[in-house]
Amino acid sequence: MPAGGPPTESGTSVIYDYCVIGGGIVGLATAMQLLSRDPGASLVLIEKEAALAQHQTGHNSGVIHAGVYYAPGSLKAELCRAGSAATKAFCLSHDVPFRTCGKLIVATDDAEHTRLLALEERAGRNGIEVIRLDRAGLAEREPEIEGVSALHVPSSAIVDYRLVCAAMGRRIVASGGEIRLGERVFGIVEHGAGVRVSTDKGEVEARMLVACAGLQSDRIATLAGLPISHRIVPFRGEYYVLAKKHENRIRHLIYPTPDPALPFLGIHLTLMIDGSVTVGPNAVLGLSRERQGKWAMDADDLRSMAGFGGFWKMAAANWRTAATEFVNSVHKRGYLEQCRKYYPALELDDLQPYPAGIRAQAVEADGRMVEDFVMVESARMLHVCNAPSPAATSALPIAGRIVDRIEMKRAALA
Missing domain, CATH: 3.30.9.10 (D-Amino Acid Oxidase, subunit A, domain 2)
Structure with missing residues (x-):
């Protein structure tokens, strides 16, 4: 997909405001929310596959869940209920059939x-x-x-989440974001002014990074030097x-x-x-x-x-x-x-x-299967290390929570 608004330049380095790793529904929803909250910001989303939604998002049951199963008052229950309404509203406004x-x-x-x-x-x-x-x-x-x-x-309800992701991708590009497909990340270094992401096609500098890497989330977090206890x-x-x-x-x-x-x-x-x-x-x-x-x-x-x-x-x-x-x-x-x-x-x-x-x-190291959301953070990074079902249904409110935390980080760094 073509680039949108240009990032800024510092010397010979191109610097984006935001870099998002992962082209599944949580990464796409987060990129979309970042650009909505910060109009005119520069953003690049990096996805190692040749198309969006190629793994968990593109191989799920396609259900927009209501949230019956989750403990009352839990984050899962809250996000699923909000996500069901938000997903249907997004589909209606972007001509995605459900x-x-x-x-x-x-x-x-x-x-x-x-x-x-x-x-x-x-x-x-x-x-x-x-x-x-x-x-x-x-x-x-x-x-x-x-x-x-x-x-x-x-x-x-039911929907094809691949079509939802395609609509999100179009929205990101229309909002000035850039989506790079077929680009694999092999290095992440956080430094005083931002985060340097090394890929098989070059380097990307960004002031803030969000990783929504799904099946590779633990490896991406480890690559970034963040301490994790799970796999x-x-x-x-x-x-x-x-x-x-x-x-x-x-x-x-x-x-x-x-x-x-x-x-x-x-x-x-x-x-x-x-x-x-x-x-x-x-x-x-x-x-x-x-x-x-x-x-x-x-x-x-x-x-x-x-x-x-x-x-x-x-x-x-x-x-x-x-x-x-x-x-x-x-x-x-x-x-x-x-x-x-x-x-x-x-x-x-x-x-x-x-x-x-x-x-x-x-x-976890003790053998416990983690059933809740896990986010690992540093000053300029947030890694979504576990986004269990109903993550597809809940992607839009999950993205809202992620962007809330990114805004807090930016305020702390200002």
């Missing part, structure tokens, strides 16, 4: 029904409209879905797409009632903006942070995990869940049985190939 199809969270037995009632109470405390359905009410809304009860979440462990979410005969038989997003003992929400049916229906994801350990193939490996990523004690502690604490997920990854029938708990009409041949997505999971 669909408010609603979500059904389904309980298939009495134990799940009890958990569903607790989820209903949590949704109420979060200020999110939900409607409880009995078996008959569920059958009326979704005749193909089996369950003893369900929660209907009317505000849940990123990739989890591969595998999906299937249902045979076309199912496309008009499901009208809502269909989610199982979550089990609080498990770290993931479980396998669900997702309407996609193109009309298809996906089923997934499971969550198996990834052997590469960025390669999408089922058995794709990356030697550096494997060494990074094997040399980190926190990885082995996490694995020891979650081996039963990991074993189940692995079996379901290898044997499609086990995956099918999870789906048939609430969608009994599914047959093995209905589960057809679909691209996987790799999620960045921050893991």
Whole structure:
């Protein structure tokens, strides 16, 4: 994408007001917010891939979440609720198609029904409209879905986040920003007047730097000399797409009632903006942070995990869940049985190939999987080291929080 407004010059060096590393939705939303708050500022966004949204953002389920699951009063709950409204408003103002199809969270037995009632109470405390359905009410809304009860979440929606990112990119350029694609960062040095970023295409000087590097966030933070105690462990979410005969038989997003003992929400049916229906994801350990193939490996990523004690502690604490997920990854029938708990009409041949997505999971040295946002800072840098789901939904308010902190840093340096 072409450059916008020019940066300033000091001697022979070109100096930007802001440098953003990462062309996923959080980096793009942050760049957009920086230019909105500081009109006329010079900004460069650096992305190592040849296009925007090539990793987590471009391989997620496309759901605009309402925020039902998150603890009342938590940052996740607040950001998701605000992000849902902000994402829909952005789509409306930038001609990005989305669909408010609603979500059904389904309980298939009495134990799940009890958990569903607790989820209903949590949704109420979060200020999110939900409607409880009995078996008959569920059958009326979704005749193909089996369950003893369900929660209907009317505000849940679907979108293609790659189109959202493309619109953000256009907005950044129109606001005077510059987006550099296919440029890899290999050095970051903070000095008295700013931050020097070395790339495979030269050097960039900026007064302030924000890194939203997703699957590479720990490496970028370490490259910048910042102390971190966690590492990123990739989890591969595998999906299937249902045979076309199912496309008009499901009208809502269909989610199982979550089990609080498990770290993931479980396998669900997702309407996609193109009309298809996906089923997934499971969550198996990834052997590469960025390669999408089922058995794709990356030697550096494997060494990074094997040399980190926190990885082995996490694995020891979650081996039963990991074993189940692995079996379901290898044997499609086990995956099918999870789906048939609430969608009994599914047959093995209905589960057809679909691209996987790799999620960045921050893991601490004690083996704890980090479920909240992690930001590491210095005088002139802010690194987003963990942006867990629902980061895509929440990207715009997350960006607002990031820019708040950048403005505080600039004020302190003035």
